[in-house]
Amino acid sequence: MPLVVDTRFGRVRGRLDRGVTVFHGIPYAAPPVGPRRFEAPARAEPWPGVLDLREPGPAAPQNAPRLASLGAVAPAAQSEDCLRLDLYTPGFDGLPRPVLVFVHGGAFAEGAASDPGTRGRRLARGGDMLVVSVQYRLGALGFLDPAELARTSGTPEANLGLLDVIAALEWVREEIDAFGGDPRNVTLFGEGSGATAVACLLGAQRAAGLFGRAILASASLRVDTREQSARRTRAFLDALGLAPADARKLADLRVPALLEAQARAGGFRPTVDGALLRAAPLEAARSGALAKLPLVIGTNRDETRVLDFEDPSLAALERAALVPRLRERGLDAALADAAVSAYTMRRRDASPAELFHAIETDRCFRVPALRVAESLAAVGAPTFVYEFAFSGASRQGPTGAFHGLEQPFLFGTRRVHPLGALIEDSADAKALSRRMRDALAAFVRAGNPRSPLAGPWPAFGASERDTLVFATDTRVERAPREGERAFWDGAV
DSSP: OOSEEEOSSOEEEOEEETTEEEEEEEEOSOOOOGGGTTSOOOOOOOOSSEEEOSSOOOBOOOOOOTTGGGTOOOOSOBOSOOOEEEEEESOOSSOOEEEEEEEOOSTTTSOOTTOGGGOOHHHHHHHTSEEEEEOOOOHHHHHOOGGGSOOSSSOOOSOHHHHHHHHHHHHHHHHGGGGTEEEEEEEEEEETHHHHHHHHHHTOGGGTTSOSEEEEESOOOOOBOHHHHHHHHHHHHHHHTOOGGGGGGGGGSOHHHHHHHHHHHOOOOOBOOSSSOOSOHHHHHHHTOSOOOOEEEEEETTGGGGHHHHOGGGGGOOHHHHHHHHHHTTOOHHHHHHHHHHHHHHOTTOOHHHHHHHHHHIIIIIHHHHHHHHHHHHTTOOEEEEEEOOOEEETTEEEESOTTTTHHHHHTOTTTSGGGGGSOOOHHHHHHHHHHHHHHHHHHHHSOOOBTTTBOOOOOOTTTOEEEEESTTOEEEESTTHHHHHHTTTTO
16 A cells, blocks of 8 residues: 555655555645735646655634633644645555545634545444545635735635635546546535534535545535625724725734634634525525535534533523524524424423524524435435434533534544543444435445434425434434424524
């Protein structure tokens, strides 16, 4: 098994890790530094000799993680020279293997290809496939809106982080065969904001033909309008003490100053710019503009319970405060009142906190995912829906199946993932992880997630609405919690 591989840009050296050859930090585009900051990714430049990629490379610049209380830490090494990918290959025997390209989550502000909890060694070895984990520019460096910036020449592009992912997919198309992968069999997989990025690319003409299947795990599908992104950009410039006419100075500022201003201005995310992204993913789904590719899409049963770790007061939410808290999250008063009434009728013993999370999980995650599934199933694209329903446990009691908890199961990284401490090292947990990885590998290989370990997984249809529930007793349910889903018809 070769540890040195020739690419079109130069030679790279990896390392062997229990039957899988790992290459950390392969450059897929030129470093976006100096005058290239806030510019679209440029083609990587050749390098002399052999590039040693045996240790993790630098992550994209980012602030401290939101879930530090759960053990999440910011990557120690960070650099604007972050347009790199990690690659895991199980063999160079001349048999082209399917390729899984992973886009990490983190609210478009956190994460790295080398995060221990999403490393692809087990997936690559167990599924006999290549796993590629992509880094892309985050925060303001990746999603600042150029429409607010006065430039002396040219018009810079928006959604740089999405353009980075496209550049990585183009690299895969050109280079993956040298590592034993099949460029004609590529599945794009995203989790959290990474899944929202994948949904954006499903509707982007510039990404057409770069992948043949998609997996969306826990996508909120929320992107900004031009008006929203303009407000964020103005707040960012204000935090730096700059006017739009001073935009050229952004290229000279130090990264810590940019990150501090980003923290003060709020989060950044993709923008409907009319060029790369012509419509938000949900609008593209409704209009039939998403690529008609085989799709696995799903959410966690209790997505928004992750907020309990950021705001412990949610657990003690009182009934009188429920509607105001929902309004703070963006619901208008009438819809918030109606949602509380509808969910209370179906969950008569639920606490205010449980109602809050049931409503917000459906509104922000489950129902949008089902809208995408409905649209693709309606045009004949093989579509498979899941729900992850395995609860974690903390010192305060059960955590529910909150946002991100499926990661250590999918990647087989429960022992090293920051959330692994919330998962009992039980036979049930180990078996569930194997079932999930087996189903994922089956889909990557052939476009159908039915597998020996996971069992039957019927395709989703607008009438049957079959959903595979990943839990201790993994099972197929027809239209789970249909009354609650139907409440959002016309609203989401």
